[in-house]
Amino acid sequence: MNPIIRIAVQKSGRLSEDSLSLIKECGIKFYNGTGKLKSTSTNFPIEFLFLRDDDIPGYVADGVADLGIVGENELVEKDKDVNVLKKLGFSKCRLSLAIPKGEEYTNIHHFQGKNIATSYPKILSDFLENQNVHAEIHEISGSVEIAPSIGLAEGICDIVSSGSTLMMNGLKEVETIFKSEAVLICNKKLDAEKLEIVDKLLFRMNAVQKGKSNKYVLLNAPNDALDKIISLIPGMRSPTILPLAQEGWSSVHSVIAEDQFWENIEELRSAGAEGILVVPIEKMVI
Numbered sequence: 001m002n003p004i005i006r007i008a009v010q011k012s013g014r015l016s017e018d019s020l021s022l023i024k025e026c027g028i029k030f031y032n033g034t035g036k037l038k039s040t041s042t043n044f045p046i047e048f049l050f051l052r053d054d055d056i057p058g059y060v061a062d063g064v065a066d067l068g069i070v071g072e073n074e075l076v077e078k079d080k081d082v083n084v085l086k087k088l089g090f091s092k093c094r095l096s097l098a099i100p101k102g103e104e105y106t107n108i109h110h111f112q113g114k115n116i117a118t119s120y121p122k123i124l125s126d127f128l129e130n131q132n133v134h135a136e137i138h139e140i141s142g143s144v145e146i147a148p149s150i151g152l153a154e155g156i157c158d159i160v161s162s163g164s165t166l167m168m169n170g171l172k173e174v175e176t177i178f179k180s181e182a183v184l185i186c187n188k189k190l191d192a193e194k195l196e197i198v199d200k201l202l203f204r205m206n207a208v209q210k211g212k213s214n215k216y217v218l219l220n221a222p223n224d225a226l227d228k229i230i231s232l233i234p235g236m237r238s239p240t241i242l243p244l245a246q247e248g249w250s251s252v253h254s255v256i257a258e259d260q261f262w263e264n265i266e267e268l269r270s271a272g273a274e275g276i277l278v279v280p281i282e283k284m285v286i
């Protein structure tokens with residue numbers, strides 16, 4: 001039988017959509033109809049297991065799955081021995097401590113001797129220990145935000161992204177204790193054949209990610225501005241320069257990083273560039 005790798009992804013939730021679109025952007029085809037718990041790709045040696053995110057670190061550590069996509073929060077909380085291959089840049093969130101809105105807060109010692117409700121007892125107790133704060137941790141698996149209003153705890157520690165859920169429950173965020181994003185994890189004892197498939201997958205994921213963080217730029221410039229423009233957008237090796245039909249002008253094609261985009265465009269304009277087009281890149285292999 002040909003070797004095949006198994007990847008565990010979240011069945012439904014805040015990781016699923018981005019996990020599956022990343023895999024699709026890697027050109028990997030598969031069917032994931034509703035309720036399906038397993039699926040095999042039709043054009044890449046990979047099988048999918050659709051699971052609750054809580055189970056993903058354990059399945060990968062035990063070798064039931066070779067790879068997994070999971071939030072760092074869940075990975076650190078479960079404390080399983082796996083390799084992290086790559087940060088994936090989505091499902092970004094933070095784990096924060098929050099207290100009722102009306103209460104005064106000065107510093108972390110506010111929590112000394114208090115009760116805190118959380119679904120992340122390990123991350124929280126490690127943090128508090130580090131800060132020399134002794135608090136009672138109540139582990140609950142969901143709806144953590146209501147704990148203070150029902151008298152279960154004086155504070156909570158939970159995932160926050162915009163903070164609107166906290167606000168709706170009369171709470172305010174007072175400390176961020178952990179920052180998280182989705183990561184690709186891998187079993188520590190993969191054989192050479194499986195590692196070869198993992199490398200192929202990583203190569204594709206890197207190409208997709210690089211493409212997303214860069215843009216293709218085309219512009220027109222007078223020939224005497226070319227040296228300056230080339231120094232501003234050196235591209236992958238060097239920009240392509242093509243003569244325009246109009247004497248004394250050229251078209252310049254290059255690649256720029258998304259995060260330097262606005263700065264670059266302003267500098268290019270003041271160097272004499274005009275007719276600047278910026279185009280998304282689907283994949284980028286360097």
Ligand code: ATP
Pocket residue numbers: 010011012013014015051052053054070071072073074090091092093159160161162180181182
């Ligand atoms: P499951 O049913 O699989 O156990 P869940 O309810 O535990 O799902 P989700 O709410 O789907 O988890 O969140 C999955 C992961 O997505 C979280 O562990 C975290 O890493 C990340 N996450 C959570 N909330 C947000 C958010 N608001 N924005 C971005 N990412 C988030």
Ligand code: MG
Pocket residue numbers: 052053054
């Ligand atoms: Mg979960």
